[in-house]
Amino acid sequence: MFRKISIIGTGLIGGSLGLAFKQMRNLKVVGFDTNTQALEKAIEIGAIDEGISSIENAVNDSDVIFLCTPLNEIIKLLPLVSKFAKLGTIITDVGSVKKAVLDAAKNIKNDVYFIGGHPMAGSEKKGISYADPFLFQNAVYALCPGPDVPIKVINDLTILIKLTGANVVLIDPEIHDKIAGYISHLPQLLAVLLVNTAGDLGTEYLTLAGGGFRDLTRIASSQFEIWNDIISLNREKLLEAIDAFIVGLNKYKSYLLNNEIEKFRDEFDRAFKLRNEIPLTAKGFIHKLYDVFIVVEDRPGVLSKISTALYEGGLNIRDIELLRVREGIGGTFRISFESERDANKAIEIIKSLGYKVFTR
Structure with missing residues (x-):
């Protein structure tokens, strides 16, 4: 179906896409990056077959072009990339805001196709050194095609994305940005604020932080360079999410001021029910997976x-x-399967090896 893919921007996402695509035969992957060291590293780790020194040469005979740069750079690159792309090329991006990018794509030439993309996967780390061929495995990958993109073109890109292990969802860009504002962009700001609020008391308070605080604030380690464009381009939806959160905070504050602690019960119960309705993963699984938990000793070769x-x-x-480990003693692994039957079979196999196994 496709012979050549171009990746513009060989950072974490671009490098991970390259590694995933490079596992497929008869598919050439080339890359372009203004950072020559990143480009050399991408070649070294096998994320791309070839590093190209110019945008024109990187895209002029490609079937699919992935724009894996910061959002404002994606918007700037769109007319240039489309200018050099051949007839019928699919251009897509990986930005976490979609309406602004789709609006910019309306102005590119009409003999190429643009489909907005957003893999719901990533890391607080950045750079090609953290690229992972399995980064997209079982992750939701949102696609936002423009109104004039033929069904066959959308289907072709969907098939390609699914080869990375991702679960593709077609979604309206406005709806995407609202959802992202509530479940991704707001949590990022809350994580930053939570760390800074606790840190204002003194760093000695942070040394006492347990697993709950660390889980809630892991993404506070993200680089602002990544978030600058996101916050700016999704400002309207983010303001809406913040306003909704402030309403909730004020409600909780009133419970405390009026000593109405029992009212928190309904909040906890509702959150418990809602949280359990989320597909069983933090990576964005669409379909329910079946979990098996294994307690093993800390010894080489056990997991293998x-x-x-x-x-x-x-x-x-x-x-x-x-999930948990104590050096020299052991730990607990969660292994997930597609079906309940597979999970039950796994339990039998693991028990036969002499390990403690349980489900929830």
């Missing part, structure tokens, strides 16, 4: 032994996570 046995049993692991 388990995964090999599951493979030999014909089971496909959809996700795996180390």
Whole structure:
């Protein structure tokens, strides 16, 4: 279907896309980056076949072009990239704000197709050094096609994206930006504010932070360079989300001022029910997965032994996570499967190896 893909911007997302696509045969992946060191690193780790020194040469015979730069740079690159793209090329991006990018794409030439994209995956880290071929595995990947893009073109890009392991969702750009404002952009600002608020008391307070605080504030380590454009371009939706959050904070404040602590019960109950309705992953799984928890000793080769046995049993692991570990003693892994039947079969296999296993 596609022979050549161009990746403009070889950072975390661009590099991860390159690594994912490079696992496929008969697909050439080239890259362009103004950062020559990043481009050289992308070649070194196998994220791209070739680093190109100019935008024109990087895109002129590609079938699909991924713009993996900051948002404002994506908007600036659109007319230039489309100018050099061949007839029928698909151009897409990975920015987390979509309406502004789709609006800019209205002005590009009409013999190429633009489809806005947003992989709901990433890291607080940045740069090609953190690229991961499995970054998109089971992650939601939003696509926002313009009104004039043919169904076949959308389908072709969808098939390509799914080869990375992602779950593709087609969504209106306005709706996307509102959702992103509430579930991604607002949490980022809250994480930053929470760390700074606690930090104002003195850094000694932060040394006492437990797992809950660390989980809530992990994304506070993100670089502002990544978020500058996001906050600016999704300002309207972010203001809406902040206003809604302030209403909730004021309600909670009134409960405390009036000593109406019991009223928090309904809030906790509602949150519990809503949280359990979220697909069972923090990575954006669309379909429910079935989790198996394994307690193992801290010893080399344990996980390899388990995964090999599951493979030999014909089971496909959809996700795996180390939940807790105590050095020298052991830890707990979560392994997820596509179906309840697979999970039950995995339990039998793992028990036969002599490990403690349980479900929730």
